[in-house]
Amino acid sequence: MNKKLYIFAFLNIFILLGCNTTAESVACDTSTNWFEVGEKTALNGKHVRTFEKFKNQCGDTLPSTAKNNYLDGYTKGIANYCTYKSGFDLAMNGLENPKVCPFEIRQEFEKGYQTAKVARNEKLKRAEHAERERARRLTQQANAPKKR
Structure with a gap:
């Protein structure tokens, strides 16, 4: 992955973890x-x-x-x-499912989580493929004969 993608992923996780904390004392x-x-x-x-x-x-x-x-x-x-949107948002940001939703209302959360998990994995695969292609083109350009 390129440097920008690493920075983007790190910032997203940092922001979400900051928002996802609960005071452990009161x-x-x-x-x-x-x-x-x-x-x-x-x-x-x-x-x-x-x-x-x-x-x-x-x-x-x-x-x-x-x-x-x-x-x-x-x-x-x-x-x-425990909503579809919460599950979706959690998975899109690469966070683990905390499995706190009661059985009676878990279905929509799980559906959103699984949908986003698949979408996120596909997005990451496309980004990795694009990065490999960019690296391949750069290598080809570097190895190409110089025109005079």
């Missing part, structure tokens, strides 16, 4: 909106069990309503995350 006080934390966790493609990390972090300071609020938010977020 403020363990009454100001934390656990519904929002759950929703953001789901929208970032993280597993519902991420709550256990928060629970361990907060210990006894975890409000009694935190888990239910988190689960309500996660439920809303995962329904918005």
Whole structure:
């Protein structure tokens, strides 16, 4: 692959990874909106069990309503995350399928993911072929007899 393609791929992955992170820690006080934390966790493609990390972090300071609020938010977020478009976008950017979508709503996400995975692989094959052809032409030009 040429240098521009490497840079493009690196920047895409860097940007997506930056957008795909969820804070692994939260403020363990009454100001934390656990519904929002759950929703953001789901929208970032993280597993519902991420709550256990928060629970361990907060210990006894975890409000009694935190888990239910988190689960309500996660439920809303995962329904918005597990779509054809989300699966498609994830695969087009070469990211792994996090396999967080519940069975009942997984089908559209998986369909988008598989469609984009095939399209991305084809696009990469075409780019590699174009690069090989460019290298071949350059080699031919370099080995061609010089005209005087």
